[in-house]
Amino acid sequence: MLVARIEKIKQSVSKLDDRYAALLDTGKYDFGADVVGSVHSQTGAGQLITGIDNIGEVTLKSGSTIKSLREQYDDLSEADKQKVINYDKLVSAEEQYKALEEKQRLKKQKEAEEKAAAEAAEAEERAEEAEKRAEEAEKRAKEAELKKAGNKK
Numbered sequence: 001m002l003v004a005r006i007e008k009i010k011q012s013v014s015k016l017d018d019r020y021a022a023l024l025d026t027g028k029y030d031f032g033a034d035v036v037g038s039v040h041s042q043t044g045a046g047q048l049i050t051g052i053d054n055i056g057e058v059t060l061k062s063g064s065t066i067k068s069l070r071e072q073y074d075d076l077s078e079a080d081k082q083k084v085i086n087y088d089k090l091v092s093a094e095e096q097y098k099a100l101e102e103k104q105r106l107k108k109q110k111e112a113e114e115k116a117a118a119e120a121a122e123a124e125e126r127a128e129e130a131e132k133r134a135e136e137a138e139k140r141a142k143e144a145e146l147k148k149a150g151n152k153k
Contacts (some may be wrong), residue, residue, distance in 0.1 A: 045083040048072050052086045058096040060104060066093050 051069050055062065069090055073081065081087070 044072070044076050045080045048076070048084055049086055052084070052090045052093075055089065055093050058093050058100065060097075060100055062093070062097055063101075066090070066097050070094065 048069065051065075051072070055065065055069070058066070073084060073087070073090060076084070084090075
């Protein structure tokens with residue numbers, strides 16, 4: 001990201017004619033190259049910046065990447081942490097991931113509750129059917145008993 005910006009500036013400056021280029025020739029033109037070299041020479045911070053820039057859309061599959069980037073950041077020295085210019089993007093990705101995890105947890109909890117409620121309703125229905133069958137069996141037994149008693153007389 002930073003490298004691309006610096007390259008764009010270099011291209012723009014190179015297109016200027018000599019008259020304007022002389023105005024810009026203050027010794028600061030190479031500042032961009034110094035910054036790029038500095039960022040990339042700091043492999044820990046440089047790699048972390050690149051890793052954070054490459055997070056992309058946060059999904060439930062992003063967890064290990066985000067966790068790894070957090071660990072890399074935490075392992076940096078305080079001076080190197082100051083060089084991580086996109087730290088806020090890492091924090092945002094962590095927050096988005098936590099929100100997705102919570103949403104997924106709530107979804108699974110709701111599904112489990114719905115499944116348990118359905119199973120409970122089904123069990124209650126089976127119990128009612130069994131109770132009806134027991135009542136019918138008891139009624140038939142009484143009828144058979146009465147019939148048997150009537151036949152004895």
